[in-house]
Amino acid sequence: MGIEEIFRADYGRILATLIRLLGDIDVAEETLQEAFAAALEQWPAAGIPANPVSWLVSTGRHKAIDRLRRRAWLEEKQDEIARHIELSTPRLADDEETPVPEDRLRLIFTCCHPALATEAQVALTLRTLGGLSTEEIARAFLVPAPTMAQRLVRAKAKIRTARIPYEVPPMEALAERLEAAMVVVYLVFNEGYTASFGARLVRNELCEQAIRLGRMLVELLPIHAEPKGLLALMLLHDSRRETRLDASGDLVLLEDQDRTRWDRAQIDEGAALVEAALSEGGRPPGPYALQAAIAALHAQAATAAATDWQQIAALYGVLARVHPTPVVELNRAVAVAMSSGLERGLALLDTLDGDGGLAGYHLLSAARAELLRRLGRHAEAVESYRQALALVSNEAERRHLEKRLREVTS
Amino acid sequence: MRYMLLIYRDEKVYEQLSVPERGKIFQEAFDYSEARRPSGFYQGGEPLEPTGTASTVRMRNGEALMTDGPFAETKEQLAGYTIVEARDLDEVLAFATRHPLVKAGLSIEVRPIRVGPPQ
Secondary structure, three states: OOHHHHHHHHHHHHHHHHHHHHOOHHHHHHHHHHHHHHHHHHHHHHOOOOOHHHHHHHHHHHHHHHHHHHHHHHHOOHHHHHHHHHHHOOOOOHHHHOOOHHHHHHHHHHHOOOOOOHHHHHHHHHHHOOOOOHHHHHHHOOOOHHHHHHHHHHHHHHHHHOOOOOOOOOHHHHHHHHHHHHHHHHHHHHHHHOOOOOOHHHHHHHHHHHHHHHHHHHHHOOOOOHHHHHHHHHHHHHOOHHHOEOOOOOEOOHHHOOHHHOOHHHHHHHHHHHHHHHHOOOOOOOHHHHHHHHHHHHHHOOOHHHOOHHHHHHHHHHHHHHOOOHHHHHHHHHHHHHHHOHHHHHHHHHHHHHHOOOOOOHHHHHHHHHHHHHOOOHHHHHHHHHHHHHHOOOHHHHHHHHHHHHHHHO | OEEEEEEEEOHHHHHHOOHHHHHHHHHHHHHHHHOOOOOOOEEEEEEOOOHHHOEEEEEEOOEEEEEEOOOOOOOOEEEEEEEEEOOOHHHHHHHHHOOHHHHOOOEEEEEEOOOOOOO
């Protein structure tokens, strides 16, 4: 493995360990940069060390100690001298430099701490665990780089000044904090998957980062079912990434996608994870596992017609109980329409419309229009397509709705 | 590390409460904090009189100008403060989350108290 690969694959692991050793994110980031610079200088001649990760951690830590020593002597700062002594004492045995899995858990729980704004949580997670540069994160979220830099500086200053702890939350808080971390990971994924704006490549990078973070949570919290559900959900969505848009960038509906181009390996892995998440007994399955189970049924159907809508509608029914949101109800209505008759689905949509929870949501009008079109009620379908068009913001979705509208009006 | 908990309430809501109701809320908050005094976590705190009693002094055209009322008109007003000594923010947030005043509808802002000169 070259230096570049190590940087990409192990950045988060090394940084997380350095933060534990040095007690500060900024100091750890700077020293890790210096350690990588040293590697670039020394490895080509000396060869890559047997354990490159340990080499980088150790080099980073010594650079930090050197720097603190220099600064402490120059400025005679009492607290830094104290810190330097603390860092240099033999108490810190060499084996403490070995990255331990908890290091990355500590880091993700710190980055996704509820005392930080969600956008700061997302940026910090991508910066520290993903190793993305500030510019890359700024580009992915269409934010000017200085704004993103400022966001990261503020978040890190708050962690330091307000003393947000660098630790895995205690048992009684773990479930809630894990939920918050999973929200961030899924947000990163959706930002990449929904491809509503920005360059495709940057967006795919976000999906890959989210999947890597999901894998990390599964690996580090093996007894928890929901990270498996989340990873499965992301893998199953991502398996269809290449078929969601056609050559001209237009949206291709699930039923029209070329299933032979779906990523089999991702589907198999996702389906196995769903099984594991659902079979972990004793508790009702969580929302990620349920959504993943639904995605697995779609992914495993040989043809659109072979989709097990009955089972999907039932799963949405369970999901609506553990995670009752209007969007879940909307999806349930569509599944009911596909399994028990368009009219029944339409009736559910009408109820949902009356509740008003989805007022202004283009997909409610779009779903209604689609069912009306299939029922041959074209005049009503036209009206619903127009409502959906008035609300839609994604360009690919807009073009799709316009195409459908032309079909029913002609 | 020390933190200050700034307690905010909507005075209009508070005005609607009877004296016994106000007394009950205060007593619960008092007991809740005092229970943490022996461990050294709770370091003290006091309620404030409503903003109708506030006076604000600021510089205007080179002169110190005094005005009637609080520093800013806000939806919720500062009602009191608490000082705690905690190992980290999570310990303070856990204390604030279960605080009887939060359950009674008040808001608590947590701020670290600075040590040493400004940075």
